[in-house]
Every structure is written in C-alpha cells, then in structure tokens.
Amino acid sequence: MPKPQRRRLAPEARKREIVEAAERLLQAHGYRVRVEDVVREAGVAKGTFFLYFPSWDDLLELLRDRLVAEFDTLHPLPTEVDGPVDWPAVIDAQAEAFIDFAAARAGIGQALFHSDFAERRPLADHAVVRLAAIVRAGQEARAFGAVDPEPTARLLYAAIDEAAHAVAAGADRGAIVAALQTLLRRTLAP
Template sequence: MAEQRRRLDPAARRLEIIETAERLLARDGETVRVEDVVAAAGAAKGTFYHYFPTWDDLLDALRTRTFEHFDARYQLPTEVDGPIDWMRVLDELAAAFVGFTLGQERLHDVLFHSDFARRRPLPADQNATIRLAAVIRAGQEAGVFAGLDPEPTARLLFAVLHETADAVAEGEDCERSLAALQVVLRRALAARPEEGSAQ
C-alpha cells in the first residue's frame, strides 16, 4: 500500500491531502493539525509542506475549493432561454447557501470565522456579499427588485442568510426556517409600484 501511495502523481497526492484535511476539519474543526492530516493521508510531513508551505496555504486551497464546488453546483442562470424568475433564483440561492453551510459542518467555522479568516480576508471573487449584490443588481435591471443600494443591502441580507444557517445548525426546524427566510428576502427586495412615493 505504501508503495502505491509513493507512486501517486503530484496532482493526485495534493488532492489526497486536501480531501483528507477537508474531512478531518469538517469533523473536528480547529483542533486538526498537520500531523493529523499526514497520518490520515498516509503522507510524510515533508510532502505536506512541499504542496502547502504553511497551514494557511492549505486552508486557502480548501476555501477556494469550497467556492468552486458551490459555483459548479449552483450556477446563476442566463437569459439565453428566456426571462429569468429572479425571485425564484433568490429563493434557490438562499436555500443553497444554508444547505451548503450546514453540509460543511465544523469546516465552515475554520474557513470563515477563525484566525485564518482574519489573516487572509476573502478575495473579491470569493466574497458572498459581492455575489449577492450582483444578483440584486440583475433583479433590479429586470424590474423585479426594489431600487435599494445593492452592496449594503447584500451585507444585511447575507447576515440573515447566515443567521438562518446558524439557527438550523442549533436545532431549529429547517423547513420552517427556510420559509421564514424566503418571506424576509422577498419582502426586502420586491419592487413596489409606489416605490419612491411617500409611505
């Protein structure tokens, strides 16, 4: 078995380390160390540092992988096949975020709420609020969403999304929580005929 492991090509060996770390971090969170990963992957410590000079480099790779998986699974629609139901897109994106966050288990906190997250802030292309703001803008252009400032609105709505995921993780009923989330998001973003007039 050891001989077979030594013959893994570099890309496969690197992926093996990433997948092992992902599994351990999801289960055990911030207690996981390099020694745990290499032992579970059947790799040498030197091999780990060959691919990931620091622990943060590994976490960076895991975070990038997380976004790649989310993007591959939940692609935003285009208008090639006709008009888009932006309210439905919003509902699906919100449910996808909650489900995806819960599926990461303890890995989510390591990647997004630990010292690592403070040391290495998210690049713009991995920032969930920037993505949400883009959806809001698209819905506004279609005349479906209210004329709110997209960036601060996205930040506030992302906080609601995150709180929903936290509540479900703590035992709240998922279906009930998602239904309430849908109502909040729709009421916040729905364009009104009287928009801009005195309320």
C-alpha cells in the same frame, strides 16, 4: 518486523491525498485540526506536507477556494438568454441552497470561514458580490425595488449566513427558510 513500503505516487496524486485527508478531518473536527493530524490521516511525512503547502493557511485557502467554486458550480446564476428570469425565486433558491450547502459542511465551514484563519486571510466578498449581482439583475427586470445593491447584499448575506448556522445547530429548517424568504421578499419588494 519490516517497515511498510511507501507507495510511490505522482506529485498531484500525493497532494490530492493530503487535500482529501484535510477535508475529511476538517469536516469531522472543524478548526481543531492541525498539520500533524492531516499528515497522519494522509500517511505522509510532515516534510511532504510542506513540500506542497508552505503553510497551514495555504492549504486552508486552497480548500476554501474549492468550496466556493463547488457552490458556484452546483448553483449557477441564470441569465435571461433563454427568457425572463424569476429573480425573487432565484434569490430564494440561492439562499436555500447556501443554507443546505453550509449545513452539510458545517465542520469545514467553521474552519474556513469562522476561525482565526478567516481573519488572517479574509475571503473577498464573493457571496456579497454574487447577491448584489442578483439584486441588480432583479432591479433591471423590475422584479426588485430601489435598494442600494451592495449594502443590501451584505445585510442579506448576514441573514442567510445566520440562517445556515441556525439550521446546522438544529433549528427547524422549514421555519428558518420560510422566515428568511419572507425577509428577502420584503427587503427587495418593488
């Protein structure tokens, strides 16, 4: 039987195939996925993988950056350019969006944010910085009380992340979101 002919693809298309294969597998199987699984799924040689990604962690870092950028694009922060912003509603909406986003991507999230990779290549505190910016803006608008934005944002993020884990594990989403919003409102009350 003749060997199947390899498809010729432009380098960016081949790289995209690898990335998309990794995303599918990580979403389905979490941190258990390895290079061998990805190359099999993408239909490429292991050497091709390493042509585009010097290490497994390099691929995971690219995927993590893409996931963070996707959230930021889907859920941009408002500005007061067009008028006053309801900052308590913004933080509620951002927290709920994070829960839904994380729950829908539980497998890949496990691999990118809660694995030994996350320890080897920690993510800058992007979510904490984002929450702290909301807290500061809400304080400037007198919608939030006098709390220290950075440590408060860090603790709020821990609560939001735990809420996302609970929902992904099957907890009642409505009850979790309601409890989280109560926590956020009480913590930030003027």
